[in-house]
Amino acid sequence: MSSISARRLAKELAEIHSEGCPVGINLVKADDFTCWWFTIEVMGESLYQDEKFTLQFRFDSGYPISSPAVQFVVTDGKQAPIHPHVYSNGHICASILGNEWSPVLSVVAVCVTLQSMLASCKEKQRPVDNDRYIRHAPDNPKKTQFHYDDDTV
Amino acid sequence: MPSMANFNYVDGVNPNLLCCICRMPFNDPFTTQTCGHTFCRDCILQSLDHVYQCPIDRQALTADDLKPADSIIRSLVDELVVECTNQTCSHICQRQLLEQHLQSSCPYVEVPCPSRGCDQIMLRGEAVNHRCEYSLVTCDACDTEVEAAQLEDHRIQCYQQLTTCDLCGLQFQRSAKSSHQNSCPESPMQCPQQVNGCSWKGKRVALHSEHISSCPYQALSGFFSIFHERTQVLQDENTVLKRRVESLQTQIRTIEIQLQSASLALGPWFRNSNLGLSSPETSISDTLRSPDLPSHQRPRLQTVSSPRSVPEGDAFAAYFPPQEEIQSYERQQLSAMERPAPDRHLEHPVRSIHRNSWSLGQGWDALHTPASRTSKQVASAVAPLDFSCTLEGTLEGLRESIVALSTSMETLGRRNDIALTNETLRLNEELMSLKANIHGLRMQMHAMMMDNAQLTGRTDPLLFENSFPTVSTHRYHYMSNTQSATKL
Incomplete structure (x- = not known):
C-alpha cells in the first residue's frame, strides 16, 4: 500500500476520532487501511426508521485517486436496506462510487451521501434487475459497470 | 530522497494550504487555469490519469490547463516547518531547506563509506568514526x-x-x-x-x-593530594546544597504566592494581625486615628459580659461620629426611657406636646426629627471597624454591635408605641370636648333660628331638615352646622 493512500486514510481516521462522525454514522472498525466498517442509520422521519445498516469500505493503493469499494454488509445477519439503488447483495448503484468519484471526496462524505440517499427514498423496493444482477455480480462492486439512470434519489 | 508525502509538519497548517486530494499541505502546487483550484502536482496529475475533470467542481480539465501556483502559495507551503524525515533525527527546518539538510548534514542519512574503494553503506554520523580496510x-x-x-x-x-x-x-x-x-x-x-x-x-x-x-610543588605533593580530596568532597557537598537551596527557593515562592492570596482575601486584617503579633500596643496606637475608638473598645468589652446592662448612650457614641449634640440627645432619651416609673413614660410625651402646643403633625415631626437625624448618621457614617484587632475579634465586636443596636431598636419601638397611645388618648379627649362644644353651639343656633322663624313666620324646610337632629352621627351634625352657618 503506497504511503499516500495510507497517510490520507490516517488523516481521515484522525479527523473522525477528533471531530466525530456526523449524526447517525458511527465507526465500527478501522483496524488497517484496507477495510473500514461504519454503521449508518437515517435520522428523522423516513422509510428506514429504527433500521441500522453496516457499510463496508475497501481501499486500494490508488485511494483517493481511485474510489473506495463501498457496499452494505449482508453477512452475519446484517441486511442491506431495501432501496431501488441497493442490490440485495449489498452493492450500491451510486454514481459517486463510480464514474463521479472525486478524490476530494472522503469516507465520511460518502457515508453522508448514502445516508441522504436512503433518507430521500420514496418507496421501499429492490432494483428492477436485482435477481439478474446478483446471479452474476462480481465480489467487488467496482468491477460492475453500473448504468446511472436515476438522479432523483 | 524520501517521498514528499512523509513530511511531518511541526505546527498546525492553515486548512487553505491543504491539497483536497492528499489532505496534506501542497507539495509543488499547481493551479487550474479554468477554475482556479490548487492541488499538489502529483495529486492532480494522478487524478487526471483517472478522469479529465477537476476533482472539486467536475469541470473539464486537462494537464495543459495546469500552471504552477502563485509564488505566494509556493512560499507559504515551502516555509512550513517540518521535522526531518529520518525519525531518529530531531532536526526541524523549513520544508524547502530539508532537502539541503538531508543531502549535506543529516547524520542519519545513509551514505557510502568515504574511503575510496570501500562500497559499504552507513549513516553519515557514523562515517566519521568508521574504520574499514580502505580507510x-x-x-x-x-x-x-x-x-x-x-x-x-x-x-x-x-x-x-x-x-x-x-x-x-x-x-x-x-x-x-x-x-x-x-x-x-x-x-x-x-x-x-x-x-x-x-x-x-x-x-x-x-x-x-x-x-x-628542587621543585617546591613536588615537595608539597602529599598536601596537594589531600587538598584535592577535600576540594572534591566540598564540591560534591556544594552541588547537593545548591540543589537544596533551589528547591527551598521554589517552596518559598509558592508560599509567597499563597500568602499573597491569603492577604488579599483577608484585606486590612492581614497586615494588622501580623503587626499585632509582634507588638500589639504600637499597632493599636498606629491604627487609632478616630478619637472614638478607645471609647468603642471599652463598651465592646463590657457588652461581652452583659450586653443589656451597658449604658447605651456610650455604646451609641461608639457607633456614630462624636457629635456632642447627638450623644447628649441619645443619653437624654435613653435615660428617660430607662427610668422604671411608668408614669414618666406617659407624662413625658404629653408634656412635650403641651409645651410645644403645635398642630398634631408638627408635634409628631418634632418627636421624630432627632431620630431621623441619627438614622441618617448611621447611613453616612462608616462603622468604625477596629483594624488593630484580629478578624475574629472584629467580627465578634460587630456581632455585639448588632445585638446592642437591636436592643435599642426594640426600646425605641416600645417608646414610640407608648407615645402614640398617649397622643391618641389625648386627641380623643380633645375631640370629645370639641364635639360637646359644637353640639352646644348647634343647639344655641337652633334655638336662635326657631326664634327667628317664629318672628318672621316662615319656615325653611331645607334648613329645618338639616338642622334637626334626625341624623345621629356627630360628624354629620358638624357638617350641617357649618353649612347653615355659612348661609347665615
Whole structure:
C-alpha cells in the first residue's frame, strides 16, 4: 500500500476520532487501511426508521485517486436496506462510487451521501434487475459497470 | 530522497494550504487555469490519469490547463516547518531547506563509506568514526598515511629502516621509535606538578636530574593530594546544597504566592494581625486615628459580659461620629426611657406636646426629627471597624454591635408605641370636648333660628331638615352646622 493512500486514510481516521462522525454514522472498525466498517442509520422521519445498516469500505493503493469499494454488509445477519439503488447483495448503484468519484471526496462524505440517499427514498423496493444482477455480480462492486439512470434519489 | 508525502509538519497548517486530494499541505502546487483550484502536482496529475475533470467542481480539465501556483502559495507551503524525515533525527527546518539538510548534514542519512574503494553503506554520523580496510591510517613509525589493510605490510618494511632522532641524534630502527620517544633525554618535558601550578619546562634529562629534587610543588605533593580530596568532597557537598537551596527557593515562592492570596482575601486584617503579633500596643496606637475608638473598645468589652446592662448612650457614641449634640440627645432619651416609673413614660410625651402646643403633625415631626437625624448618621457614617484587632475579634465586636443596636431598636419601638397611645388618648379627649362644644353651639343656633322663624313666620324646610337632629352621627351634625352657618 503506497504511503499516500495510507497517510490520507490516517488523516481521515484522525479527523473522525477528533471531530466525530456526523449524526447517525458511527465507526465500527478501522483496524488497517484496507477495510473500514461504519454503521449508518437515517435520522428523522423516513422509510428506514429504527433500521441500522453496516457499510463496508475497501481501499486500494490508488485511494483517493481511485474510489473506495463501498457496499452494505449482508453477512452475519446484517441486511442491506431495501432501496431501488441497493442490490440485495449489498452493492450500491451510486454514481459517486463510480464514474463521479472525486478524490476530494472522503469516507465520511460518502457515508453522508448514502445516508441522504436512503433518507430521500420514496418507496421501499429492490432494483428492477436485482435477481439478474446478483446471479452474476462480481465480489467487488467496482468491477460492475453500473448504468446511472436515476438522479432523483 | 524520501517521498514528499512523509513530511511531518511541526505546527498546525492553515486548512487553505491543504491539497483536497492528499489532505496534506501542497507539495509543488499547481493551479487550474479554468477554475482556479490548487492541488499538489502529483495529486492532480494522478487524478487526471483517472478522469479529465477537476476533482472539486467536475469541470473539464486537462494537464495543459495546469500552471504552477502563485509564488505566494509556493512560499507559504515551502516555509512550513517540518521535522526531518529520518525519525531518529530531531532536526526541524523549513520544508524547502530539508532537502539541503538531508543531502549535506543529516547524520542519519545513509551514505557510502568515504574511503575510496570501500562500497559499504552507513549513516553519515557514523562515517566519521568508521574504520574499514580502505580507510587511511597513519604509520606510527614514518608518519605517512597508508590504507589500513596495507598497514601490516608497510610496517614490516618501515620498521627495519633506520632513523635518527631529531632531538638527541641517536640512530635506531623505526620500530623502536615510540619507545625512544618515551625515553629520549632531549625531548621537552613539563613538570608533573604542572597541574598544581609549576611552570617549569625543560628536557627530560634535566627534569629528573635537577628539577624534581628542587621543585617546591613536588615537595608539597602529599598536601596537594589531600587538598584535592577535600576540594572534591566540598564540591560534591556544594552541588547537593545548591540543589537544596533551589528547591527551598521554589517552596518559598509558592508560599509567597499563597500568602499573597491569603492577604488579599483577608484585606486590612492581614497586615494588622501580623503587626499585632509582634507588638500589639504600637499597632493599636498606629491604627487609632478616630478619637472614638478607645471609647468603642471599652463598651465592646463590657457588652461581652452583659450586653443589656451597658449604658447605651456610650455604646451609641461608639457607633456614630462624636457629635456632642447627638450623644447628649441619645443619653437624654435613653435615660428617660430607662427610668422604671411608668408614669414618666406617659407624662413625658404629653408634656412635650403641651409645651410645644403645635398642630398634631408638627408635634409628631418634632418627636421624630432627632431620630431621623441619627438614622441618617448611621447611613453616612462608616462603622468604625477596629483594624488593630484580629478578624475574629472584629467580627465578634460587630456581632455585639448588632445585638446592642437591636436592643435599642426594640426600646425605641416600645417608646414610640407608648407615645402614640398617649397622643391618641389625648386627641380623643380633645375631640370629645370639641364635639360637646359644637353640639352646644348647634343647639344655641337652633334655638336662635326657631326664634327667628317664629318672628318672621316662615319656615325653611331645607334648613329645618338639616338642622334637626334626625341624623345621629356627630360628624354629620358638624357638617350641617357649618353649612347653615355659612348661609347665615
